[in-house]
Amino acid sequence: GAPLPEKLASLNVYLGAQPIAEALTAGADIIVTGRVVDSAVVIGPLMHEYGWQQDNYDALAQAALAGHILECGAQCTGGNFTDWHLVPDFSTMSYPVAEFSEDATFEICIPPNTGGLVNVGTVGEQMLYEIGDPANYLLPDVACDFTAVNLQASGTDRVHVSGARGRAPGQYYKACATxxxxxxxxxxxxxxxxxxxxxxxxxxxxxxxxxxxxxxxxxxxxxxxxxxxxxxxxxxxxxxxxxxxxxxxxxxxxxxxxxxxxxxxxxxxxxxxxxxxxxxxxxxxxxxxxxxxxxRVHSALLEKSKVPVTVQLGDQILSQTTYESESSDAAAGERYSNISITGSSELVSVPLEKLAYARSGDKGDIANIGVIARKPEYLPWLYQQLTAKAVADYFAHLVKGRVDRYELPGINGFNFLMREALGGGGSASLRIDPQAKAYAQMLLSMEVKIPEPMS
Structure with a gap:
C-alpha cells in the first residue's frame, strides 16, 4: 500500500514456473527468462516431466520446497551449517541433488566421494532459511504450508522429504523495485x-x-x-x-x-x-x-492479469498470455499441542547451540532465525523459554520492530520473524551484517535452562 518512489532504478516482477514448463514441452534445450522465483527452475521441469497441472497444489508445494532447499547450493550440504566442524572437507563440498518420485516426495543427496554432508540438520536449516510464516510461504505457482514437513534420514548423506501442502496462490505477483x-x-x-x-x-x-x-x-x-x-x-x-x-x-x-x-x-x-x-x-x-x-528496495504486489508473458522458440511465438490463479485463504498450519515439562531435576544453563540447530537470513529490513531442536526431548524446554519475547529482548539492541514466533511441529522447529531488524537491510544498511547472516550464530549463545541429566 505504500506509494511507489518518485524515481526508480529498477523494477522487476517475479514470474512463476508455468511458462518454463511450456517452453520445455515445446522442445527448448535452454530457457532464457526474466526474473523468476528461485523455485520456478525446479517446479517448471517437474510440471513438464510429470504432467502436473496448475491446480496440483500439494505436488507443486513439494516441488517448491525442493527448489527452496536447492537454491543456495552447498548451504544444504554442509555450508552455513551450525555443526560446520563435522562437515568433511570444505574444499570438495558438493552441491545437492534432489531425486523425485511421482508421488512428489523427494530425497536430497550428494554424489559419492564428495566432501559435503547431508542430514536432517543441514536440510532442515536450509528449509527455514529466509522464510516468514511457514504456513503461508507464497509463490506465483502455489501457496505453501511447510509446518507438517517431515525429514527422515534414508541412508548415508540422504534425507527423505515429504509433507509440504499447497493451495491456490492468488492473483498477484511480487514486484521488487529499487x-x-x-x-x-x-x-x-x-x-x-x-x-x-x-x-x-x-x-x-x-x-x-x-x-x-x-x-x-x-x-x-x-x-x-x-x-x-x-x-x-x-x-x-x-x-x-x-x-x-x-x-x-x-x-x-x-x-x-x-x-x-x-x-x-x-x-x-x-x-x-x-x-x-x-x-x-x-x-x-x-x-x-x-x-x-x-x-533501497520497494516491494509491492501486481495483478497477474496486468503482466502478459511471451513464450518464444526461435522466431516463433508459442504463446502470449497471463497466468492468473484462483485465490485461497491463509492457512493456520500445524501447531504444537500438549507441550509440557515434567520432572523436578535440578536445572542448569547451557548455550542454545547444545540443544538446537539454527539458521538466519533476510528479506529487506526483515530478519528470520529458524531453530530446530536436536532431540525431541529438548522441544518442551525450547517451547517454554525460546519465546518471541525472549528473542526480542535478546536482540533489542538491533531489532526495532515486532518479533513473531511460528511453529513447525513436523521438524520440531520454530521460525522467528524480526521486523525493522537490519538498519534498512541489504544495500540500504550501514551495518557490518546487513543480511542477518550471523544472527542465528548470535542466538546460539543464548542460555537455556534444562535438567541436569540432559546437559
Missing amino acids: WIDGYRLMGMAFIGGPRAAEKARSSLNAWVQRTEREFEKRGLEGYRDTCLEVIGAESTYGPHAKASDTREVMAKYGLHHNSREALGFASREFAYLATSAAPGMSGFGGGRAQPSPLI
Whole structure:
C-alpha cells in the first residue's frame, strides 16, 4: 500500500514456473527468462516431466520446497551449517541433488566421494532459511504450508522429504523495485595494541564530530545516519559482548548523507586519523573509500492479469498470455499441542547451540532465525523459554520492530520473524551484517535452562 518512489532504478516482477514448463514441452534445450522465483527452475521441469497441472497444489508445494532447499547450493550440504566442524572437507563440498518420485516426495543427496554432508540438520536449516510464516510461504505457482514437513534420514548423506501442502496462490505477483536514497560511505581500518576497542571508538567518533562541524560551516546538513562498529570487540552482540579486552580490532564505519560531495570530503578527512589520532591505526594502503548510492528496495504486489508473458522458440511465438490463479485463504498450519515439562531435576544453563540447530537470513529490513531442536526431548524446554519475547529482548539492541514466533511441529522447529531488524537491510544498511547472516550464530549463545541429566 505504500506509494511507489518518485524515481526508480529498477523494477522487476517475479514470474512463476508455468511458462518454463511450456517452453520445455515445446522442445527448448535452454530457457532464457526474466526474473523468476528461485523455485520456478525446479517446479517448471517437474510440471513438464510429470504432467502436473496448475491446480496440483500439494505436488507443486513439494516441488517448491525442493527448489527452496536447492537454491543456495552447498548451504544444504554442509555450508552455513551450525555443526560446520563435522562437515568433511570444505574444499570438495558438493552441491545437492534432489531425486523425485511421482508421488512428489523427494530425497536430497550428494554424489559419492564428495566432501559435503547431508542430514536432517543441514536440510532442515536450509528449509527455514529466509522464510516468514511457514504456513503461508507464497509463490506465483502455489501457496505453501511447510509446518507438517517431515525429514527422515534414508541412508548415508540422504534425507527423505515429504509433507509440504499447497493451495491456490492468488492473483498477484511480487514486484521488487529499487530506488536511490542519497549516498553512503563504508570502510574500515585496523587498530592494534592495548585498549584497541576504546581507541577505535574514540577515533571514529572524533572523525564524525570533526566532519559534521565542517559541514555546518559549509552550509551542509549533518549525516542522516551513522553506524560505527568495532569488529573484534563484539559490537554486534551489544549487551551480550564478552570480548572487552582484545588487542586488535577493525574500526568500521558506515555513513549516510544526501550529498555525494559531503561524503567525499569525509573520506578524504579520514586520513587525519592515521597521523593525528590514536596509535596503532593501519590499513590505508588500499586507497580511500568512495561514496556509493544507497539503494533501497520497494516491494509491492501486481495483478497477474496486468503482466502478459511471451513464450518464444526461435522466431516463433508459442504463446502470449497471463497466468492468473484462483485465490485461497491463509492457512493456520500445524501447531504444537500438549507441550509440557515434567520432572523436578535440578536445572542448569547451557548455550542454545547444545540443544538446537539454527539458521538466519533476510528479506529487506526483515530478519528470520529458524531453530530446530536436536532431540525431541529438548522441544518442551525450547517451547517454554525460546519465546518471541525472549528473542526480542535478546536482540533489542538491533531489532526495532515486532518479533513473531511460528511453529513447525513436523521438524520440531520454530521460525522467528524480526521486523525493522537490519538498519534498512541489504544495500540500504550501514551495518557490518546487513543480511542477518550471523544472527542465528548470535542466538546460539543464548542460555537455556534444562535438567541436569540432559546437559
